[in-house]
Amino acid sequence: MTAVLDRCTTDIAPLAEVSGTCVPLPSGAQCRYANFDYAASAPVLAQVGARIGELVPTYASVHRGAGYASQVSTDAYEQARVAVAEFVGARTGGGPGDDVVVFTRNTTDSLNLLAACVPGDVVVLDVEHHANLLPWKNSRVVVASDTIEETIRSLVGELCSRPAALLAVTGASNVTGEILPVARLAEIAHACGARILVDAAQLAPHRRIDLAASGIDYLAFSGHKLYAPFGAGVLVGRRDWLDAAAPYLAGGGAVRDVTLDHTEWAASPARHEAGTPNLFGAAGLAAACEALTDIGFDEITRHEAALTAQLTEGLRCIDGVRLLRLWSDAEDSVGIVTFTVDGVAPREVAAYLADHGIGVRDGRFCAHPVLNRLGLPGGAVRASLGLGTGSEDVRRLVDALAELATRGGAHDGAERVTGGTPTGGETR
Known part of the structure; x- marks a missing residue:
């Protein structure tokens, strides 16, 4: 197997500086942590940490103060909004159909916000993460077929059968990493009189997204999957639905004027950003957007494609490993590469890898219908990589799995907690 890896791969250096750590092993030794859980939460880029650190000395209220610190903080917050708009190619020409950037807590928050704004039915696929399956009040679920082409035909049939306001789809599956042709789906949705929302939690860190060029109407993603800290996400999209809907939260900052018998709500984005905003979260997310743009998505794609090919080829050489x-x-x-090991429960696989200083995700990834239709109600194991992943990390993972498959038994180390939620989830 090692010879196969040597023939098929070249050394690949990580693209960016990320926070690294050493972890203890059951033997008492330590080793460098091999992170294969980027799809759940990516490590924070050094550039992002530096940007947040720059704001600490002048951290103050946003949109509320006339003092110097408040002015600096307000400017940083609004510049973060501009950076996000540029990152996703938002429509900013000054017309009524332009996009607005609303800062939220994460992708789940963004999708729940939009769910309260949609004036009609929503068509979704059964392969969605729960965040894009559960919030919609009037949803019509289309069962995906074994091919993308057949799945698209099913979506067309549903959209044409009766009116729908929105088609809500994943950009890239959080279970398998497979990418849907979102620009084509946007064209289909528009032809059927609907708009399109793309859940880009897994797509945005890996591929260039251009709302204006692709025709995507709404886009949601999380900072913590984009090499920024937890607690910040965005909803970017056409302002008319957002301005027509009731505020997501009622409170200070979302209003123009309040009397005891009347409230005049502000336009978006303020309309949906009541309360004191998360300055550090917004600034960190924007810094991550800028860092990824500086690296370049062509380079990111080449880096990750080579590593994914190395990982996929290595796993295919191991008897008993099944790729999904x-x-x-x-x-x-x-x-993203998700797999099972014959005769070994996903939780046991993850615990065994943890004993080798390797972090993966096991469970059902907050996509229970997907795992059920794949015949895996007990879950699977997911290895996901990113900017800080190197060829040696992949080799370590493949070698550890080859050893486990050969042994076919339990790990020797102490009991560990793996997964994330009691149902093996992966939150957005």
Whole structure:
């Protein structure tokens, strides 16, 4: 197997400086942590940490104060909004159909916000993360087929059968990494009189997104999957629905004027950002957007594609390892490889890898219908990579799994807690 890896791969250096750590092993030794859980939460880029550190000395209230510190903080917050808009190619020409950037807590928060604004039915696929499956009040679920082409035909049939306001789809599956043709789906949705929302939690860190060029109407993603800290996400999209809806939260900052018998609500984005905003979260998210742009998505794609190919080839050489896919005709995917090991429960696989200083995700990834239709109600194991992943990390993971598959038994180390939520979730 090692010879196969040597023939098929070249050394690949991590693209960016991320926070690294050493972890203890059951033997008492330590080793460098091999992080294969980027799809859950990516480590913070050094550039992001530096940007937040720059704001600490002048951290103050946003939109509320006339003092110097408040002015600096307000400017930093609004410049973060501009940076996010540029990162996703938002429509900013000054017209009524322009996009607005609303800062939220995460992708789940963004999708729940939009769910309260949609004036009609929402069509979704059964392969969605729970964050894009549960919030919609009037949803019509389409069961995905074994190919993307057949799945698209099913979506067209549903959208044409009766009116829908929105098509809500994932950009890249959080279970398999497979990418849907979102620009094509946007064209189909518009032809059927609907708008499109793309859950880009897994897509945004790995591929360039251009709302204006692709026709995407709404986009949601999280900072913590984009190499920024927890607690900040965005909803970017056309302002008319957002301005027509009731505020997501009622409170200070979301209003123009209040009397005891009347409230005049502000326009978006303020309309949906009541309360004191998360300055550090917004600034960190924007810094991550700028850092990824500086690296370049062509370079990011090449880096991750080579590592994913190395990992996939290595796993295919191990007897008893089964790789998961949703669509046989998927042409592109981000750096996510999900698999099972014959005779070894996913939780046991994750614990064994943890004993080797390797972090993966096990469970059902907050996508229970997907795992059920794949015949895996007990879950699977997901290895996801990113900017800080190197070729040696992949080699360590493959070698550890080869050893486990050969042994076919339990790990020797102490009991560990793996997964995330009691149901093996992966939050957004």
